[in-house]
Amino acid sequence: MSELTIPLAPPVRPERVVHLDTLGAVGDAARPLGPIERLANITMVRRLAVLVVLGTAWEIYARIIANPLLFPSLSDTLEAFWDAAARGPLIDRTLTSLGVLAAGYSIGLALAALFTTIAVSTRVGTDLLSTLTAMFNPLPAIALLPLALLWFGLGAKSLIFVIVHSVLWAVALNTHSGFMSVSPTLRMAGQNCGLSGLSYVILLLVPAAFPSILTGLKIGWAFAWRTLIAAELVFGASSRSGGLGWFIFENRNQLETPSVFAGLLTVILIGLTVESVIFRSIENITVRRWGMQS
């Protein structure tokens, strides 16, 4: 075949020049999407749909096994939840937990800010932070609870100590790695604009590293919340006003399983709210708006 083929000789064709007047025939270059497609693009709507499916599955399963002592249905749980919230101590307990959490979280953030500022300004600081995070990040905060109880006694102080520990390293690690990954061009542009010292950190490094900082804040929050509930389960009994962990522990002792579920549901609800309302709104008005995260 190859010996017989004629070499390719494309024909010489007439030229053409088109005069483009208006877009009339094309219509709008951009057309709006349909309502269902736009609704499906809202993350909140999709998440809610998943929740509804999971809730239905729970209800059906609980009714099939019909053993409210071991596995109460969703409706039982919601009833107990409503009961505890309206008449019982649930809201009180939740507020206590959130108060302790807020204190621990903010102290942790302040310390993390201090550590990372020192770490970016000196090489010794970087080494110090790297070594400390390498040592303490793998150490579960709850493992420090016995020591904290020894140092600070039973009460909020010990809880705050373990929360600070769980927040500090996660936030410091992420913030620092975020600072390190700011592009050299952006750094030079910032210095060129006249930034130096603290203004350089606050006006350039922090916003430029904000995606990493936000990740650190989210991880720190998740660690802190879990640590707090776990810690309250251990010694909530001895403090005068217990938190959510204590609420769960108390109800389990009284075999009020629906209330135990209601307590767990509260833990989940708060977790979800912080994650998908608070952090998501922060993301929407910052990193997403800036095109730094899709």
Next chain:
Amino acid sequence: MTTGDSGVEERSRTSAVAPLLVVDDVTLQYKTAEHLVTATWRVGFEVFAGERFVVLGPSGCGKSTLLKAVAGFMAPVEGAMRLAGRPIQRPGSDRMMVFQEFDQLLPWKTVLGNVTFPLLVNRRMPRAEAKQHARELLAKVNLTRFEHVFPHMLSGGMKQRVAIARALAMEPKVLLMDEPFAALDALTRRKMQEELITLWDEVRFTVIFVTHSIEEALLIGSRILVLSPHPGRVKAELNAHHLGPADLGTPAFEELHRRIHDLLFADRIETELAPETGHV
């Protein structure tokens, strides 16, 4: 285009006055993980106010490093640099830089916010006044409609125009441009080159422009410093003030293009013949 004539005027007017920037036999070195690299070796030149001074050379001639040194990001190991008589010691907003990379804009600020940023950081003027000033410059680079847009929504050419507006808003003594159009597509690049010349005609700033394209050097520059690579040394300093975008393809343009090409090409042969002296 009137750049040819005005360039001549500019020279005859400034030749009596002192140069704005003096780079006096500057040797620049930087360290990589394994080497101490000499980027430029005893490079000296002078830039006068209003000049479009192009630093031209192949990759490895230290032209970007030289510009970073003028910007104050690194200190020379030998020689001195003086801007308006004062030694250059640290980065400063009297030498605003436009980088090649598009990520030089602050992604968390709008176009307007990016242009006002250095004005506000340096407390050059109150916020309202800074906004007004920034809007005037954005109009000059044809970005008025985009002042509330965040940088990630802009095309590469638009980002570079914002960076130019931001730099000019500070009214720097000298504008430093490090291959600002190198990452753009060919059509946009040509448009930006012409816009820069138009802007210069309008505003009359002093600019040091680094490039590795001979054509760009001829289009942009009023004076061209040709550097040889490994390490960067001055090969020639040529006049191109009589050439502008309108002269593209004329015999004068082609002749100077060939002359510079030969200068750079001769250099390549030298390095190939003696590779052991090529690196320091």
